[in-house]
Amino acid sequence: MKKVYVLSQNIFSPLGTTAKENFDALCKNESGVQVYHDQQKSAVPFCAALFNAPVFQSRNEAFTLFEEILTASIEDAVALAGIDTRAADTVLVLSSTKGNISMLEQQPVTDALKQEIGLTASAQKIARHFGFQHPPVIVSHACISGTLAIITAKRLLDAGKFKTVVVAGADVITRFILSGFQSFQAVSDELCRPFDAGRKGINLGEGAATLVLSTDAAVNMEPVLISGGGVSNDANHISGPSRTGEELFMAIDRALKEAGVPAAAIDFISAHGTATLYNDDMESRAMNLAGLQEVPVNSLKGYYGHTLGAAGLLEAVISIESLRNNTIIPTRGFEVPGTVMPLNVCRELIKKPLHACLKTTSGFGGCNAAIIIEKKFNSFKV
């Protein structure tokens, strides 16, 4: 199997429009999460990380906000990678949970509108914009979408089907999504507190993120690889996580085995950490089953909120920046340990040589996904 290298990455979020801007903001403990009083989105005040208008100097009228943040993210990553999106051996993989669902809120529901909301409509526009020759692959698999998109891209590459894959994901927070999570009583009215004893639920967030992956290593850069991936299902509950964490552990175990690294080689974990009672407990069980309870773990939800179909990608990008900068980002909002099984929750910036990271996500429908990201050479710079 061929190796899969990271050529470039982008995050387009309320905290910045490049991966570097975003990583720098996190190192300075800046958060995009704030309290909103926006009657259009919610009758009650809510806490989230949203783009504060106007996002763009001039809007492309043909594109929705969802499509525009996705395009801006892809544009930056493609430019950084210096790849030709028109090449025959290049493909686009997109991930989103709800895409253009906001259209449903604004117009009478007709057959034509339903078709227009379809993710294939957005994917075609974006593919045409960049001149991709192949039809994009679209992943829509709840909150593991971004991670599953990376795994799909890795498989396409290591099997030799393509040389370059652009993986991008985005979601925009609308009344539809907000009201749904509120109906579950799953939304915190204050900054979320992942893994904390007093955690009260999630903050939602919007953003886009992109990875350009290739079977050729980037020049003049320490090689960072996506070296393993695994997916599993709890087979337990549609909207609640596993009681045992065994299935997330199964996905982690498969990712480790594919990467060919032992659990002891993992330097830090970028967990899902949504700050709901049950998710964080489930993750603590899975990490203990994997023997990873001593490894520093963070959740980035206190900076970005839960960015849904972008989350797996966005958090993978920060993890890659962490590996390159030998810096683990703390878990904003965490103070008092409060998971059913012990975890080593990262609470301040840790600077040390880093080689390997585990990134996990879990979602509605009982799905779990895990990837291993590795840096091949050590160059510890403080």
Place this chain on the structure above:
Amino acid sequence: MGGTDYHITATVLLRNSIILKDDAVVFRSEEKGAAFLKEAYGQLGVEYPRFYKMDALSKMGLVAADVLLKNNFTTAYRPEQVGLVFSNRNASIEADAHYWEASQEYPSPALFVYTLPNIVIGELCIRYQFKGENAFFVSERFDAEWIHWYVSDLMKRNLLKACICGWVDVLDDRLDACLFLVEQEASGRSSTFTPGNLDQIYKKDYGK
């Protein structure tokens, strides 16, 4: 790519008016959409009361999988050896529209949870205790090449021994499901797992 290593050991086709298992008609009705599914659920003896809580996409997946797996499926596999790879054009748009309309009065978590296309996979995992690889892809039309590649790749990596894969799409009251049971081992009347065979089954002319 060879693609001759794996086998389609059962198929089901569910469209308005008809359900076919392999080549045989197992159910016919003049009903459409939800009414069709309810009648099929009763007459085919599916017996899984969670059916009544589900949206149309999950109901359709449940009835189709029941027909697909009944009398065909060995339980010799471990939970993590069986996976599901589904695709469609319209994601969960009917559940989306339903939730949105109802939410003007009262946003219901029972409706909201179905506003993700992969929930049908989750429902089937719960019913059959499948815990293996799962994925939901969205494409303009049934993409036999893609499903064949992705599922073959999972088998080649030895992540799965068996996979339920195919197409599950609902738009208005138009139902369109075509599922395949793909296994590493051949059985009595299986056909070879190739894109051509997938397409042929999906496009089968079953006579109106």
